Amino acid sequence: MNAQPPFAPQVGRVARDTQLQRIGLVLSVEGELVRLRALTNGRVWEAPLPSVRGVSNREELSLRLAAVNARTLAGLSSSEPYPRQ
Numbered sequence: 001m002n003a004q005p006p007f008a009p010q011v012g013r014v015a016r017d018t019q020l021q022r023i024g025l026v027l028s029v030e031g032e033l034v035r036l037r038a039l040t041n042g043r044v045w046e047a048p049l050p051s052v053r054g055v056s057n058r059e060e061l062s063l064r065l066a067a068v069n070a071r072t073l074a075g076l077s078s079s080e081p082y083p084r085q
Helices: 057-073
Strands: 014-017 022-030 033-038 044-048 052-054
Touching: 014 033, 014 057, 022 044
Parallel strands: none
Antiparallel strands: 014 022, 014 052, 022 033, 033 044
16 A cells, blocks of 8 residues: 655645645645635635645646736735735
């Protein structure tokens, strides 16, 4: 059997919360909780470590590009944070 090691989220990388079906940027990992921030609207949430999965490099690039495009359409530069709602 090919047992894969558990996913270890890295701060600054994009990850998928399979429990809420959301994608976010990993802000921190504290014990069994992973703190994520949405790429487009900046909302922060916590997810249990077992429900967090990595995304492929290609998917991460696509998601980051979509976030930059959303900021551009909102009239912000790519370095400005997206306004919180």
